[in-house]
Amino acid sequence: MALPTPLQAFSAVPKSPTSQSQPTQGEPMTGAQALVRTLDDLGIMDVFGLPGGAILPVYDALYEEAKFRFVLVRHEQAAGHMAEGYAIATGKVGVCIVTSGPGATNMITAIADANMDSVPMIVITGQVGVNAIGTDAFQEADIVGATYPMVKHSYLVTQAQDIPRVLAEAHYIATTGRPGPVLVDLTKTAQTGMMQYSWPQRLILPGYNPTTQAHGRVIEQAAKLFSTSYRPVLYVGGGAIRSKASAQVQALTKLTNAPVATTLTARGIIPERDEHCLGMLGMHGTIAATGAVQQCDLLVAIGARFDDRVTGSLPDFAPSARVIHIDIDPAEIGKNRAPDVPIVGDVATVLDALIEQIQQDQQTNGAPDIDAWWQQIRAWKQDYPTTYEESPDGSLAPQWVVRELSNRAADDTIWVAGVGQHQMWASQFIDFNRPNSWLSSAGAGTMGYGLPAAIGAAVSAQRDKMDGEREHPVWLIDGDGSFQMTSEELATAFFERTPVKIALLNNSVFGMVRQWQTLFYDKHYSHTNLFDGEVGKADAQAPTFAGAGQPDYTQATDNQEIIDVPDFVKLAEAYGCVGMRAFTKEEAIACINRANEINDRPVLIDFRVWKDAMVWPMVAAGQSNSTVNYRPGIQPLKAHSEHKEG
């Protein structure tokens, strides 16, 4: 074999085919057939995607041979978010198959989103033939190059024979260590070429060895910090969800009596009704959670990464705390905050070991008395509960709607949110009671995530149903702005018979941006008005509610002048879904009850809510969390920190 020149490292395509001896063992088939077979052998049950020229051989193969369910989307980005939603709800990998060029570039947002939130996902994209690569061929895009910064790993497959091994590696990489998206760019050459299929495959990953067990004496050191801490708090992030460590987190809380503050992604890791659960911390966190973290003497970060939306100003974050940081990704340890005890490892495995060590320590030394700490925390909880203001103009308070949805939903509901104010209200006002039942785009903040992720969750619920479970209802809480970014997926939801329930908190504006404009930009509402929910603020007559008292859900909207564009009820109906609209609390309750009864098709409720409702508490971007405003002008933590400085 000739030595490759160093310059080869610059090129995405090998200059010469590697002189590999083709195996003679195995079943002969095309690369496309091998891909379908590999997905089946990997145990993939559900795949999302949209066909196109450069991926046609694969779609031809899965027409007859696939055992998995295929969900046809209307836009590739949605396939990615569906795979994410599916992955979070099931705890398994999400898979999507799209074509080259624009099909692949449409996936980039979803890939970035999955990367930020560590969602296990395999994205298979078509690519032009090997000889056309680099020629600006039709629908050619260097998707491997374009996604370098946001994938966990990526492959360009040029030979059919490599397909099973690459897919097996992609699956292993996506689901182990810190999960993430893996891109497999499949040239048409590889799809159409012949190969010899064999299974299982030997993985060749010399540079990939994720650490799962804690090394050295860190467990003992961490346990020792617990034994000398009088104000401990657990700061639990999405890594605990990915590691399926809900039981361990609850056990650790019970054992140490330490309260739990969760990030946005970890909602549900511990039930809200558990006294130890303080809710979400950070920019829109509760006073109890943010306050506990600011004033703790021991901060135990569990699968969390000290994101700026959590920490506010970093130098002022948890200033008097010693830090134990547990994370499977070594690069997260010390990235934003230097820990006193760094523990690299899988959260569930590490917590099992830590709990055992703390139990031993407590048997000999007893547990520290942290009653004073709990008095402070209970005071915060009591004085600064999660509440809201009723709207002054008679429209619905969006928080009331969320509260009502939560109260009236089944316990096993899967909750999904878009991105914006409604997302924060969903996080604040839903009573989460189990992990993997809250889907939200956190790190990337991708508007339009909601509907496709909800469909992915509904597909997972239908899969669970086949396995004998009750089909979990899926409620999507979305905003009128966020929803419109991917509303075309109503068609997917209809044809796939995924009965997602959509609660549109329609305030007729980009609410979160408007809130910032109100607070920080002199109420310059620059391009945040959507004019899709103006009607009915004064007259509370719903156009759809033709009958007296009893709304007629099947009746189309009447011929009155069109003011709100789009008309979400008509939009839902145009896609074969049930559309409803609610202006008053009575209507809202009727709509929610009706939606909870519909299980055969998607339902959308257009809740007309107050446009000036704001998300509180709030820490202004870049400020110390100690300046958190419970309501405008009320800063419960600030007095304490000033007092301390004085």
Add this chain to the structure above:
Amino acid sequence: MPNYPASGPHSHRHTLSVLVENRPGVLARVSGLFARRAFNINSLSVSPTERPDISRITVTADVDDVPLEQIIKQLNKLLHVLKIVELDADNTVDRELVLVKVAATAQTRSDILEIVQTFRVRVVDMHPESLVIEATGSGAKLDSLLSLLGDYGVIELVRSGSVALSRGPKALSEKVVGSEITGR
């Protein structure tokens, strides 16, 4: 803690040796990571090694210790990266190659050749109006050579970037887990 851009005025020179799989696209992943994390590199050179399955990237950069640690950790997350070692300056041989074209007239040529002799470097091309000089050595030696030649007028020059090996009998690739990477 976050200290971006990673390279500041008070940073020290560090030399990293990165063993990577000899595969297409590896350099793009590595260099893209440097750019993304605002890590200004001083020089970077790539070449095959004693093992056909492994390439070696030598990076020199002026960087503070904390961001350097973060960069090493991020590099380690790339699956094609097999091993990263920060070479200790006292225990390392590092060399760089420079080709420099200097303007030379009948009057100045002998002076330039004297410098060439003193530095024990070589003339590889001679023209009535110019000389091309090939020099290898440590970065500091080349810097002082170039500053002397600067007086005569440097027409063009190219430097290879630093390559470095640790002293003693050990090889970096010994630390790569597993045998040769085959089967791709």
